[in-house]
Amino acid sequence: MARVIVVGGGPAGLFAAHELSGNGNKVILIEKGLDVEGRKSALNKGGKEKGEAYVCGMGGSGTFSDGKINLHPEIGGNMLEFVSLEDANRLIECVDSLLTKHGAKGEAKISPEAKALAAKCAKAGIKYIPIRQKHVGSDKLPDLVRSIVKELEKRGVEILTRTEALDITVRDGKVKGLKIRTANGKEKEIPADYVILAPGRVGSHWLMDLAKRMGISFRHGPLDIGVRIEVPNEVMQEFTSVSWDPKFHIRTKTHEDFVRTFCTNPSGYVITEHYGKFVSVNGHSMKEKQSNNTNFAFLVRIELTEPLEDTTLYGESICKLSYTIGGGKAVLQRLGDLQKGKRSTWDRIDRSHVVPTHRDVTPGDISMALPGRIVDDIREGLDALSKVIPGINDPGTLIYAPEVKFKSVRLDIERNMETKQVSGLFTVGDGAGVSGGIVPAAVTGLIAAEEILRREKKK
């Protein structure tokens, strides 16, 4: 019987724990945040607790996400770096079937209409990726997570919430245990044969520090930074009626940069996420409460080389500038004002036909908040999109800035997610830089769990 500790109660940790349980192994899941109920009440309180409860706790950042379930091996990370296409599809089916069992309803098929739209986009020089997709909705996700947690408990997983992983104990290059801070503030060590670290983006700094201390090499991942676009539902309907979250990839004319749409929310709402010294916008949609607008992230990919490889530092600097110009809030601008080089005002925004779903922002000028190259990319990207989505570059289109998706550092790992330097230590999910979405995070958790089960079977 192996003792396995999983750190992080997000999709990567939950799916790893599920796979490992029920096989005679002792599985402990450590989560520094609260259970789903605790998170919900913390969200109603506001302040720092609200910010933490949003991304920390059982279900991780998946719990209050939009719950778009993208069933594709190359969306939200590239699973084919780690497994064959056949295995990737098998693992995706495993994730889909557990999510379906716990409430992710609906059929996910690629329709003939999606293929026709892909052809239309190709003729306009835009890559449109037809994918199988389901949508749970942020109002339904907490119940889904609660139901998975109940199943884990039934399968014998010991779940410790409000418990923080601090450090790994290693002897002779092998994992021996995990040092934790318990819910009542005491520090102690628990023995382990294997540790799977799935701390999510919120835990990526901790993971990087740990790697430095343990001599595990890592590299910085690319940064995706840009804005959130909001338009009337009708503008995007041709695409959103076929796929809830249509994916467009564009190369811009001037800089030949890679720009993509991400996290589309038909009838959705724009929100602000607080990161302490800066903010980033995001979006979500609900099954039962609906707006008249569709929003989506429009992001530019940035990879840095010498002398600054740290994309997180660069991304944070941009967000801080934006935070300053927005007076501590996200900046909102009409596309027409950006085109004329004017800052937006509430007066001008309120005269527009697109009514913002998020008003806790500062009307301003995104070209004062973001580097010129990113603004060029956004303008050119919208012009390109307008060839297949007429109206997307209307002067009334709303632009919220900044939206940032940090890619965590990638530790030096094997294809089975085990670190090269420490035997028995696996790093998975968004925090380890190997995924960027619910399904791919869960798949990386499964890859590590399957490897542990394989080894234990051999013993």
Ligand SMILES: Cc1cc2nc3c(=O)[nH]c(=O)nc-3n(C[C@H](O)[C@H](O)[C@H](O)COP(=O)(O)OP(=O)(O)OC[C@H]3O[C@@H](n4cnc5c(N)ncnc54)[C@H](O)[C@@H]3O)c2cc1C
């Ligand atoms: C607003 C929002 C909307 C999103 N919408 C979608 C969507 O529609 N579709 C989609 O596919 N993806 C979406 N995502 C992304 C998705 O939620 C993440 O990709 C996914 O949750 C990553 O899973 P993970 O398990 O790697 O990490 P996380 O879900 O971030 O979970 C990590 C967990 O580890 C815990 N932790 C961290 N450090 C420690 C430590 N030292 N000790 C103990 N516990 C620790 C954290 O508290 C956290 O609960 C969204 C994200 C956000 C924020």
